[in-house]
Amino acid sequence: MARAYDFLYKIVVIGDPGVGKTCVIFRFSEDVFHTTFLSVIGIDFKFRTIELDGKKIKVQIWDTAGQERFKAINTTYYRGAQGIMVLYDITNQNSFVNMRKWIRESEEHGSADAEKMILGNKCDMDETRAVSQEKGEQLAKELGIKFFETSAKVAINVEEAFMTLVRDIKSKMDRNMDAKGQQKPEVIKVTKKNSHKKSCLNFCT
Template sequence: MIHESLLHHDLLFKLLLIGDSGVGKTCVLFRFSDDTFNTTFISTIGIDFKIKTVELQGKKIKLQIWDTAGQERFHTITTSYYRGANGILLVYDITQPKTFDNISKWLRNINEHASEDVERMLIGNKCDMEDKRLISEERGKKVAEENGIKFFETSAKENINIELAFNTLAEDILNKQRPIEDNNVATGVNLQGGNQSSSGGPGSCCKL
């Protein structure tokens, strides 16, 4: 049975989680969508998604959140989902410098494959592992500032800043669409139809 809250919504936003394999994208997603944490997740194969409805500024917003595989062999599959995304969360692991170094590669992927007006956010995950930290919060903030995007350090395990990050991204998308919405209301245009993602279905999504 489909939960009633998923049936009634004012807007649909498509979000994408990207970043190297093993940075915790799936854990971040499950913490936000189901408020669960599991250390036994295997790497995502191709792409998977979750849905969660949130209420922001008096509107019910259905978030369709796609979890992409970080491995290079899935690059062609995952980049096809960039187009049409309203927001992208770029995740790295604060204990793995290589995942931080690869941020520039992921940002290039966004520039090449996503819409120009896509909202972006940088996430430094696993901030609960302070004893194993190799990337300072200041370095994460600096990269975010250089690219004009917001930044949060998160922990899926300890549930730190997960909901805040997703809600902030959704609110930024909503604020960007507000002028369009206000204009459409004035002219009698139905906005909801225009915000539906044309991403198709989950395709060949595999279970985690």
């Protein structure tokens, strides 16, 4: 049976607990927002199929708990990822300070060719902002990657951020086509173990 898509891209979403990773993923994959989510234990993922440049692209978006005790899981789920989103909460200074740690981890365990993007989430909560937009832009410029401020709650820039990342991945993959014009194979292993276990309430925007 023919596949329902032309390409499968894997994107991983990382950052401190509570920055809104799950909310951002649900906003892009299902266009919904929930005031509470059950914290992810291990790994969870969502899919969305989009059309870009006449091709159907199935986007597989991976979410993790973010807690240090799951570090062994986090280091393995970078494998095969063409895109990495690193989130912080604009109302939480510590989550921004920890961005360099997450970037280092993604560089250590992820592919050197993976496209990266920084998201400053919860920008609808400007009255309690702790990190200026300029600081986020400065960090992204320093690292040479793209930056968006987003809000999963009111759907600000989430679609734009994901579509930009997918477009950048596709552009890079197109450049890496082999002489026959065939995309080099990318093997993504999906394990169902711990894929949907959840516990504890996680409030996010």
